[in-house]
Amino acid sequence: MKSIFKMCLDGKGNETIARELQENEVLIPMAYWQSKGLNRGGKKTQTNPYKWCKTTVQKILSQQEYCGDIINLKTYSKSFKNKTRYENPKENWAVFKNVNEPIIDRETFETVQKFISKTKRRAPKKENGERSIFNGLIYCGDCHSKMRYHTSTSNKEIHYFTCSDNKVDYRGKCLGRHYVRADALEEVVKLELRRLVEMLEIDESYFAQLLLRKNDEEREKDKKFLESELQKAITRSNTVSQLYEKLYEDNVIGKVSDEWFVELSHKYEKERIDLKAKIADTRYKIEELKNTNSEYGKFISAIRRFMQMDNLTSPLLRELIDHIDIFETEGTGKSRTQRIVIYYRFIGYIELPNTAKQTHIADTRKGVAVEYITEQFTA
Template identity: 60%
Template sequence: MKKFLSILFSAVMLLSFCSCSDTRSESLQRMLESLTEKADFGGVIRITRDGRTLCEIARGSTGEPLAPPPYGYIKSLDNPKKWIIDPEAAQIVRDIFKMALEGKSNETIARILQERKVLIPMAYWQEKGIRKGGKVTQPNKYKWCKTTITKILTQQEYCGDIINFKTYSKSYKNKKRYDNPKENWVIFKDVHEPIINRDDFELVQTLVVKTKRRAPKKENGEKNMFCDFLYCADCGSKLWYHTNTTNKEIHYFSCSNYKKDTRGNCETRHYIRADAIEQVVMLELRRLAKYLESHEEEFAKLLAEKTNADMLAEQKTLETELNRATARNEMLTSLFAKTYEDNVSGKLSDEMYMELSHKYEVERLELKTKIFEYKERLAKISEMEQNKDDFLKAVRKFMEMESLTAPMLRELIDHIDVYEKEGGKKSYTQRIVIYYRFVGYLELPSSEDENYKANTRKGVDVEYIPTAKSA
């Protein structure tokens, strides 16, 4: 029995190396076949990894979807392994993404769908006669939950991709599914027709992380487009959106970590009017567009100097580390094969073989994670040049618009830092620093345009300064 366990362990280890290494040598494949021959138990050994059979791993590794199609897709009648768009449900998915891009929270989207009498996914499938696992736990077939909205907004499959091995089971006896680390996913891009544009999907992902707030009260109006953009420059907390209790026309933001309002630890409130921040951002974007229009070459040079030096240095370091990790990973495959041969020939005891095999496997898993992270970061760096072009296109698009909209705001700006007001009793200044997407903070050459000034209340003026503090 001990010998069988050793052989079975070797088979699993070899399978792991063969499936994860880029260099799948024929010798390793022959060793795997010989292992099953050595274990003469009157039948074929079904080797499993993470609770999956070899058959399932093979299917998932070739791009065949292992999970049922999500809401918005159905299986093709001609080929059940292919997903096609369900027009009725797909339109709801598009509406959900559109509302998310407009800045609506998940709770608000769920409320709107309920008011429109849109069936929840499970009720929709049952009405259409589509068999799905699970049962209806929501008695109201029109009551959408914000968790359902979140799930739809985070499903990459709507871009046309197939993602396998997102979950796994520890044993066929245990029906519970466990989340698989992202580096273990197998992703096949552009397999079926997309419902959502990939750029829109990526943009929504940044919003899903930021947007975790309850729906605004109806008497306070709709959610402001600057929600989730404003942050306290002192403590880094998000600024919350409020409506004045006595004058409903006054909307403002304040630090969510202010000690007197929320029992936080931020010393100052960082109060700023919603209409003021909109005017400041509009003025700054017009300055940006004006500078681009009149000094296009200088603007392009400014963007290049902003990131090129740091980007090239990081890219060189990552490439070196990636090559080192890849070489070591390939060496581990050879080392494991060598220890197996020594064990079979009797040069290496079973105990030492098991110890070395375990050591190599632990190191290989660590390298696998590192390689995934290095490749992911290098891919992001390689996209930075394209991102700069996208930023320039967004600025030019703004030049053609008369007012600022929520989708345009999300295309241009990553976040805004708001400082506390400074000054005397009747005249204040407040610093606001805008960080643009892809390029961060841009300090443009000084212009003749004046900063925005507002009379926040009778006899009190505030001048907003859109530049970072000098070191």
Template identity: 45%
Template sequence: MKNKKLVNTRSTAIYTRLSRDDGAEGESNSIANQKTLLTKYANNNELENIVYYTDDGYSGTNFNRPDFKRMVADIELGLIGTVLVKDMSRLGREYLQVGYYTETFFPNHDIRFIAVNDGVDSAEGEDDMAPFRNVINELYAKDISKKIKSSHRVRGMAGVPLSQPPYGYMKSPESYKKWIIDPEAAEIVRRIYKMALEGKGNETIARILQEDGILTPMSYWRKKGLKRAGKDTQVNPCKWEKNTIKTILANQEYVGDVINFKTYSKSFKNKRRIKTDPEHWKIFKDVHEPIIERDKWELVQETINKGKRRPSNKGYEESSLFSNLLFCADCGSKMWFNVNHPNDKIAFYMCSNYSKRRGTCEGTHYIRADSLKRVVKNELRQLGSYFINEPEIFAEIIQQKFSQNNQSKKKNLEIELNKLSKRYDQLILLFEKIYEDNLSGKIDDDWFKVMSKKYSDEKSEIITASTKIKSEITKIDEQLSNKDQFIGAVRQFLKFDDVTPDILKTLIEKIEVYHAEGSGKCRTQRIIIHYRFIGVLDIPREFHNDNIVMEPRAGVRIEYIPTKEKSA
């Protein structure tokens, strides 16, 4: 038995949770009633230093709850000694996850766990009925999910909007089934369409709205106190993204239509929404008051489709050559490919987060595409020279780099595999126990079938996960083949003395570009190449070529300096 006084020196966490799915269980499950019950229990049992954690509106199958995560973090910091819940279902309704916390996480952190109405107190020893309660709670969640899905299907086929109203609309206070116009936001939507019809692009529209101090949809909803899915990661609440403009301009619901079944989820345990093919959408026309006239909306769609057909980067090899390889060395953002419109023979890259284009990065990190190609080609020639002149040393260094980078990854995989193995052994013991309990009459045949199926399903999941991890470990152990593939790509480059997308993607993980330094006619620009599997490679000086020097514009010389590591 645990020392109750020991855990009482730390705080007592009272955790309460309520979701929409709990509505049928009445007032007894309200947050206020949960807190009253648990506070009274804590006071009567000398559990001191109470800290409250509350998740209101979160499903029991979702363990990514804000206050639950905060409580877990406090437990890991050693601040909590006791966790108090009304019943097991308040902790969660997914029996594997609940089992992990009650059987592994809490004991490992010396947590006394109490579920008042279920009579569970870890200080009194193991509760044989806990696994059954967890299964019942999960079956309840599954049943609720089926009923909700069926209800949604019926409402969706009847033309009732299933999604949240888009920016510009709000739910009618008289009926959640109806959308009405939100005058303030609708005016911004009309303005966006007006600018689009005037020929302004998404980036331009976004910049104008930002300059005028217009709150983004997410910031607007937050200001209104409305909960919406998604994270508001922008520091500037008025920083509009061009993709937000794109979404608004493509949304057919602004003409008064309701579009249902645009997304779906595969399982009640997996909340990730998957996009449905448009052919499976259900569209109901003229259901609510339009913000945009239908003919104007269709005209905007024609403009958008014309833009899609414009091959802006066609004919520029560099746009695909360095695709997904270039990053800003200062802020880590991707580098965007651009074409100089006055002189379309000049292609270049710049930081996608540049401040003067409404980002936060101070420098453009501008680099000409032809200059970059020459610099990378020069670096690969040095790499090839090293390989030709010192093949054994080169191969040994590559192997060492492979081993260093994969050692940590392999260790983490082995730890995870060990956890799965222990859980598998636990399941064997649990199955033996319910088998014996069934024989002795402690549990009936129906419950034995339910439990044995659950354990069997989890064993299958563990076998699948273990097989995947073992495969990844095997791949790491076979890094020699990757080393040979890397050396093969070096040979391929030496054979043709040219860079291709295949060669670059085999050899290079990423290229970091710094902003050019200096002023006047002579400047320098640093570049770091990170090779795949091995990171930054320090090539001996005797194999170095002269740095590439180019004149990107008249009167300006830039020396490109491949750097081995970032300066402090």
């Protein structure tokens, strides 16, 4: 950590620092803790253990905890259905200073913060156009990383997405770029939404039952996950209490020094507070889930609004769609295909019944069309 702060003070940018760390085969934080047997979160990393991102460097440089402080309530969630964590304003943070032994002295940390605040992010170039309405919704179907939006340097009319962890562009682990044109993606989503519209118009009762069943399945899945997380938190909380009692007893009889007792007791107390908050939050989410009525009606209302619109909009997309998985292309030339899977809000993936093979063709730009067959399209 100290070397990262030093490189920043030496005037190196986040990308340069990330590249040097990767070239020197320095383990990323998650891989480092796993190598020490301290597997935070209980999951093994699926990424290259030496693959640093500039965002990781940026996060480390802004972590006040390295000064020995403890900060709670940095993020919050709005509800059990919205799993997104939102940043809490700094004035709402709970900050406890000088609790742990600092890794970075406060003077160095504050100097770096002043340096960072003077570094302004470049504004996007106007010629690259506006952000895509799909930003934040598109994920790689293989490695599950977010897809990045680009504008072609040779033709500003061409906008596309690629996997943010692909080996070619970003020194990542994912072998395929998962390239997809933004205009082609928009046409595919429109065609799929029109299929939902057709089904709604043909048999609204059957469509409502299908959505209700899917919604109930998702709720039951969420409930089982929350109950599992609650049990894990309760078990760990009991373990921490036992560890603290044992630590206290060992300190009394002289097996543990006062210095070591203070350090570990602070660690256990922080974890105990975090677990207490997690247990209360999870219990609230479970109760909220039990009392929540099926939300398929909101989904149908959003589809009806789509029926009255000429173009897709970002708000409507986020009301209908949770995320979209983009898989790598297969084949070449006219035989090239690419699988796209849409996961809708509240209900996940919907497999619509087809009475016969359906093929749709839509123009994306002059001379180029998208042929869409159920879950596949060819451009």
